[in-house]
Amino acid sequence: xxxxxxxxxxxxxxxxxxxxxxxxxxxxxxxxxxxxxxxxxxxxxxxxxxxxxxxxxxxxxxxxxxxxxxxxxxxxxxxxxxxxxxxxxxxxxxxxxxxxxxxxxxxxxxxxxxxxxxxxxxxxxxxxxxxxxxxxxxxxxxxxxxxxxxxxxxxxxxxxxxxxxxxxxxxxxxxxxxxxxxxxxxxxxxxxxxxxxxxxxxxxxxxxxxxxxxxxxxxxxxxxxxxxxxxxxxxxxxxxxxxxxxxxxxxxxxxxxxxxxxxxxxxxxxxxxxxxxxxxxxxxxxxxxxxxxxxxxxxxxxxxxxxxxxxxxxxxxxxxxxxxxxxxxxxxxxxxxxxxxxxxxxxxxxxxxxxxxxxxxxxxxxxxxxxxxxxxxxxxxxxxxxxxxxxxxxxxxxxxxxxxxxxxxxxxxxxxxxxxxxxxxxxxxxxxxxxxxxxxxxxxxxxxxxxxxxxxxxxxxxxxxxxxxxxxxxxxxxxxxxxxxxxxxxxxxxxxxxxxxxxxxx
Numbered sequence: 001x002x003x004x005x006x007x008x009x010x011x012x013x014x015x016x017x018x019x020x021x022x023x024x025x026x027x028x029x030x031x032x033x034x035x036x037x038x039x040x041x042x043x044x045x046x047x048x049x050x051x052x053x054x055x056x057x058x059x060x061x062x063x064x065x066x067x068x069x070x071x072x073x074x075x076x077x078x079x080x081x082x083x084x085x086x087x088x089x090x091x092x093x094x095x096x097x098x099x100x101x102x103x104x105x106x107x108x109x110x111x112x113x114x115x116x117x118x119x120x121x122x123x124x125x126x127x128x129x130x131x132x133x134x135x136x137x138x139x140x141x142x143x144x145x146x147x148x149x150x151x152x153x154x155x156x157x158x159x160x161x162x163x164x165x166x167x168x169x170x171x172x173x174x175x176x177x178x179x180x181x182x183x184x185x186x187x188x189x190x191x192x193x194x195x196x197x198x199x200x201x202x203x204x205x206x207x208x209x210x211x212x213x214x215x216x217x218x219x220x221x222x223x224x225x226x227x228x229x230x231x232x233x234x235x236x237x238x239x240x241x242x243x244x245x246x247x248x249x250x251x252x253x254x255x256x257x258x259x260x261x262x263x264x265x266x267x268x269x270x271x272x273x274x275x276x277x278x279x280x281x282x283x284x285x286x287x288x289x290x291x292x293x294x295x296x297x298x299x300x301x302x303x304x305x306x307x308x309x310x311x312x313x314x315x316x317x318x319x320x321x322x323x324x325x326x327x328x329x330x331x332x333x334x335x336x337x338x339x340x341x342x343x344x345x346x347x348x349x350x351x352x353x354x355x356x357x358x359x360x361x362x363x364x365x366x367x368x369x370x371x372x373x374x375x376x377x378x379x380x381x382x383x384x385x386x387x388x389x390x391x392x393x394x395x396x397x398x399x400x401x402x403x404x405x406x407x408x409x410x411x412x413x414x415x416x417x418x419x420x421x422x423x424x425x426x427x428x429x430x431x432x433x434x435x436x437x438x439x440x441x442x443x444x445x446x447x448x449x450x451x452x453x454x455x456x457x458x459x460x461x462x463x464x465x466x467x468x469x470x471x472x473x474x475x476x477x478x479x480x481x482x483x484x485x486x487x488x489x490x491x492x493x494x495x496x497x498x499x500x501x502x503x504x505x506x
Contacts, residue, residue: 097121137355138427140472141443144454145504153439153459153477153499157187157194162480162496165227165269165465172469174250176229176236177478177498182222184238186253187498189474197236197248200255209295210244210258225484228269230276235292237278239266245280247292257295261288267308267485273315281308281321289333303329303338309485312352312359314425320359322348328361328371341376343369350421352430354444360430360451362418368432370444370451379449386416386434414489415462420478422466429472433463435489439477439501457501461494475501 080088101121159179167176168189177185187194199222200208224240229250236248245259245266264283271278276293285306289298306325313319319331326347330339346363353359357373368385369378415435423430423444430442430451441454457475465478480496483489 094121097125137446138424138472140424140427140429140505141441141452141454143505144429144441144472145506147455147457147501147504151502151504153457153501155495155497156189156192156476156500157185158495158497159183159185159480160496162462162482162484163464163478163498164225164480164484166467166476166478166498167227167229168467168469168476169229169233170231170470171233172471172473174233175467175476175498176227178224178227178238178240179496180223180225180480180482182224182240184224184227184236184248185498186236186250189500195253197253197255204255205258208255208258209260210242211260225265225267226269226280228271228278230271230292231273232276235271235276235278237269237271237280237292239269239280239282241265243282245269245278245288245290247278247290247295257292259288259290259297261297262286264307268311268321270311270313272313272317279311279313279319281311283307285323287311287319287321287331299333301331301333303331303340309348310350314353314356316356318356320351320353322351322361328359330359330373339373339376341371344377349417349419352421352423354423354428354430355426358444358446360421360423360432360444362421362432362434364417366416366418366434368418368421368442368451370449372449380451382451382453384416385432385440386418386436386438414483415491417483417488419462419464419484420466422468424468424472425470427472429468431466431468431475433459433466433477435462435483435491439463439466439475459499459501461491461496462489472505473503475503477501 098121156175157177159177159181160183161180163177163179165178168174173189175187175189177187179185182199184197185194186197221242222240224238226239228237229235233250235256236250238246238248243260243262243264243266245262246255247257247259248254249256259280262280262282262284266280266282268281269278276291277298278290278292279287280290281287285302285304285308287301287308289301290296291298301319304321304323304325304327306323308321308323311319311321317333319333320328321331322328324347326343328341328343328348328351330341332338343361343363346365346367348361349364350362351359354370359371361369361371361378363369366384366386368382370380372379418432418434420433421430428444428446430444431439432442433439437460438456438458440456443452443454445452459477459479461479461481462483463477463479464484467476469475477499479494479499481491481494
């Protein structure tokens with residue numbers, strides 16, 4: 001029995017018969033030879049170079065040395081785990097921050113200890129992480145000082161027709177604007193120098209995925225209504241009457257991709273922070289998700305019963321959207337579920353996230369409302385927020401000037417529609433814009449669940465879009481003679497363009 005077991009362990013399988021079919025089959029013979037030749041020694045890896053030399057694909061000795069150096073650099077981190085790679089990159093980042101701190105200390109002539117620098121760096125990084133995650137809200141509203149008489153909106157970039165959307169890069173150095181005239185402009189915040197994005201030919205657009213309608217209305221085919229920029233500053237998304245979502249490369253200002261799929265005008269766009277995912281809303285009542293980096297379609301989001309007008313989102317996969325069906329939806333994308341918020345007797349025109357649990361909305365009756373995740377009704381309402389000064393401002397049904405007579409909020413004209421709302425990301429500062437001649441700043445008080453008016457910033461025209469600098473030092477407004485999606489009103493005295501207003505912080 002012992003000999004049999006040893007033969008089973010060490011010996012090979014013996015086939016019966018001299019003329020066995022398995023013995024004569026060449027498939028099994030080649031397989032056994034290959035198995036004998038397979039080896040994982042380093043000598044077999046080096047044999048690749050000899051094969052390349054025989055085929056005549058090698059260059060000179062210099063090329064081989066360069067390739068060896070590149071291979072050595074790659075092999076240096078080839079055996080790293082994911083955790084070791086993150087640790088190495090984090091250490092390199094910290095070293096760069098320390099070096100920047102040392103330079104600042106040398107320029108200022110301070111003799112502080114390096115341990116103090118490390119402690120300050122640790123605190124600043126922890127604070128930034130908490131603010132980015134939304135756990136801590138920056139206090140900016142109480143630091144905003146009253147504008148001086150010399151302060152005011154100054155036109156930074158001019159357009160031929162009304163500006164419908166503006167956006168800022170994550171470092172607040174560059175801005176983007178889209179207009180009804182079809183122009184997409186990239187401009188510098190400090191100098192005001194601007195460059196236009198040039199639309200490619202129809203053949204290039206078709207090769208990029210665009211489906212050209214027949215017959216095509218050339219006059220309005222490139223009219224834009226929405227614009228958004230990714231948080232890393234690589235991609236720009238635009239959309240409009242042609243029902244396509246266009247992706248542009250910010251570095252080269254070239255058209256990259258055109259996503260077909262919407263059956264109506266693309267009315268709003270936004271990027272999920274920290275990713276290349278684009279969310280687009282349309283008049284076809286649908287929200288679609290795209291990936292700008294992979295140039296692919298991701299999913300559809302349904303729920304609205306009328307035209308989608310505005311969408312917004314932060315880092316999480318949670319989308320906030322408003323439509324003409326008088327509802328605001330909070331979509332949970334991975335769970336394929338939604339919460340429905342119904343506006344009281346008004347059509348919502350704009351919305352924005354303040355934090356993951358609080359959001360702001362603007363209505364066509366001049367109402368600005370603060371919403372929360374735990375209530376289906378607004379936590380705080382400011383009626384007639386952009387009404388004429390003679391009519392006062394109603395806060396939760398009480399006039400600010402002490403007059404307690406009710407005012408009919410539905411009698412507001414198109415100039416009082418709150419076309420845009422914006423919040424300084426991760427802070428308690430917000431703004432709203434209409435066509436009554438001013439942009440209003442608000443302080444969102446979390447503990448009291450209230451909105452407190454701060455200052456009025458005079459600006460003539462329909463304010464169709466607003467964007468805060470991440471630092472809170474200035475406010476960008478897209479203004480025009482007409483509203484975003486129609487000609488419900490017209491202010492001939494307004495100038496079409498992008499206006500900037502500095503904010504003084506104490």
